[in-house]
Amino acid sequence: MKSFKHYLLILAISVLPVATVFFTPDLPHTHDGPVHLARMAAYYKALTAGQIFPRWASDLNYGYGMPLFNFIYQLPYLIASVFLFLNTSLVLSFKYTLALSYLLSGIFMFAFAKAFWKDDKKALLVALFYQFAPFRLVELFVRGSFGEIYTYALLPLVLLGLTQIRAYFILTSVASALLIISHNSMSLIFFGVCVLFVFFFAKTAKLRALSFIALICGLLLSAWYWLPAIMEHRYTYGDLFMKDMYRDHFAPIWQFILPNFINSPLLQTGGVSVQWGIFHIGAVFLSLVFIVRNKLSASEKTVAIFSLILTTGSLFFMLYPSIYFWKTIPILRQFQFPWRLVGLAGFTTSLLSVYYLSLPIFHKTKAFTLLLTLVVLSTSYYWLPPLGFDQVRDESQYWNYPLNTTYFGETDVIWSAGPAKAYPKERVEVAEGKAVISAFTQKSIVQTLQVNATTNATLVSHTQYFPGWRVFVDNNKVPIQFQNANWRGLITFPVPTGQHTIHIKLGKTKVQFISEILSLSTLILMTGVVLWRRVGRTT
Numbered sequence: 001m002k003s004f005k006h007y008l009l010i011l012a013i014s015v016l017p018v019a020t021v022f023f024t025p026d027l028p029h030t031h032d033g034p035v036h037l038a039r040m041a042a043y044y045k046a047l048t049a050g051q052i053f054p055r056w057a058s059d060l061n062y063g064y065g066m067p068l069f070n071f072i073y074q075l076p077y078l079i080a081s082v083f084l085f086l087n088t089s090l091v092l093s094f095k096y097t098l099a100l101s102y103l104l105s106g107i108f109m110f111a112f113a114k115a116f117w118k119d120d121k122k123a124l125l126v127a128l129f130y131q132f133a134p135f136r137l138v139e140l141f142v143r144g145s146f147g148e149i150y151t152y153a154l155l156p157l158v159l160l161g162l163t164q165i166r167a168y169f170i171l172t173s174v175a176s177a178l179l180i181i182s183h184n185s186m187s188l189i190f191f192g193v194c195v196l197f198v199f200f201f202a203k204t205a206k207l208r209a210l211s212f213i214a215l216i217c218g219l220l221l222s223a224w225y226w227l228p229a230i231m232e233h234r235y236t237y238g239d240l241f242m243k244d245m246y247r248d249h250f251a252p253i254w255q256f257i258l259p260n261f262i263n264s265p266l267l268q269t270g271g272v273s274v275q276w277g278i279f280h281i282g283a284v285f286l287s288l289v290f291i292v293r294n295k296l297s298a299s300e301k302t303v304a305i306f307s308l309i310l311t312t313g314s315l316f317f318m319l320y321p322s323i324y325f326w327k328t329i330p331i332l333r334q335f336q337f338p339w340r341l342v343g344l345a346g347f348t349t350s351l352l353s354v355y356y357l358s359l360p361i362f363h364k365t366k367a368f369t370l371l372l373t374l375v376v377l378s379t380s381y382y383w384l385p386p387l388g389f390d391q392v393r394d395e396s397q398y399w400n401y402p403l404n405t406t407y408f409g410e411t412d413v414i415w416s417a418g419p420a421k422a423y424p425k426e427r428v429e430v431a432e433g434k435a436v437i438s439a440f441t442q443k444s445i446v447q448t449l450q451v452n453a454t455t456n457a458t459l460v461s462h463t464q465y466f467p468g469w470r471v472f473v474d475n476n477k478v479p480i481q482f483q484n485a486n487w488r489g490l491i492t493f494p495v496p497t498g499q500h501t502i503h504i505k506l507g508k509t510k511v512q513f514i515s516e517i518l519s520l521s522t523l524i525l526m527t528g529v530v531l532w533r534r535v536g537r538t539t
Helices: 002-023 033-048 075-085 090-117 120-131 134-143 148-163 169-180 186-201 205-221 223-231 238-242 245-249 253-257 278-292 298-318 320-328 338-358 365-377 510-538
Strands: 428-432 435-443 446-453 457-464 469-473 476-478 490-495 498-506
Touching (some): 002 090, 033 090, 075 090, 090 134, 090 148, 120 365, 134 148, 148 169, 148 338, 186 338, 245 338, 253 298, 278 298, 278 338, 298 320, 298 338, 435 457, 446 457, 476 490, 490 498
Antiparallel strands (some): 446 498, 457 490
16 A cells, blocks of 8 residues: 555656646647657558558658658557547647656656565655656657657666566566667667666576566567668668767766756757756765765665666766767667767666665655655756747648658668659659559558550659569569669559559568567467466466
């Protein structure tokens, strides 16, 4: 009952910063908000059109389409689609999705901390430090970082499973899979945290092995997303346009340390406040003092060392002296902004907050309550979106969004001449020869048309080519040309003389097919094991 009250308390306190966005019908003005509305619409249309594993956004890029969801994280858009299915507006679905991630992160962090420390007081402290790390509010209401916010919710859920792996094997696997599809880069960082957590805290070799198997199952469950995203990344301009972006986003160390209570531009890098939080800095200082003075038990020291290693590592890679590693390790460049690692520091410094309780003064209820109150209120400026709100009078602009929703060419295919600039006059037209096109229809990734060719002809579909597209003339597959100098990166194909029915379809690449088989096989196997164990218990 006591823990239940703490869950309610965390939920009630966590409502405070997110409630403000529901006092108005307007959209919080964030760096990425409008882009996410367009992606939400595109994802929902892909789902409802029958794409079980959405990969293609057919209406974006001026109708030329693009493999957006083959590379962009999917979980937040899937959750938003649930709200859209319930006939909720895009703006309100966006708000619900943001708020849900934040509320879940508090609940999951308390559950993990309680299981780990077996102490409600420590769990409450850690959970509120985690919720009210300043960067968490910046992610919500300044950046509008749709994917990263779900990694903050799922990291503690995975760690909860790892802490009680015998009971929560399935939970660990599913949560780690959801973590991976939450964001491209932060999920990688947090998955690495989970692996390190096992090395530090698994008590026996058997538990360590069980934990790693659960994490591997999570990788396999999410293989349908990350395997094509990695293997087919070479078909995009992402590396070309993002390779040097990190250079402009190293923050000076004082920006991490000095509190930025009012989102001052003087304490920002790239328009983002990267402060750790004054109380979180205090937690780091306290842990170092207690280690130096040898005031910690063996288990407490292990937690401190684990947290300080990650805290120090994150700080180093956010500072300019780490530029050599950013230059030489290609995977680092996929993170785009070194200051993204503030999210990791927010987690580790929250773990270190337990060392406030090593000070006798915080054994007193009043002092402890005051500490929690100050931590919560220190972020109050960010509870009302600092950049204000935008009126969205007509959501059709997002349901029919013409652009590509990316900033740096992450999903622009290499065979194209870059993003489209205007809608084509016709979806399919005759490039060579004489033919008449009629009865054109398109449903997401399937185009159907009739052709009456008086000569051998070449047709062009104004659809951006990507591996997996196939053309069938009277149910016979014909070769696709996508490097025609006059129709660069578009689907062109031959049509013989006569009347024909043509289908243009996006199928699976080999990588996509194998990855989906891996995920489905893992899901079936895990489901079978669960059912087998339940049957065994009943008999």
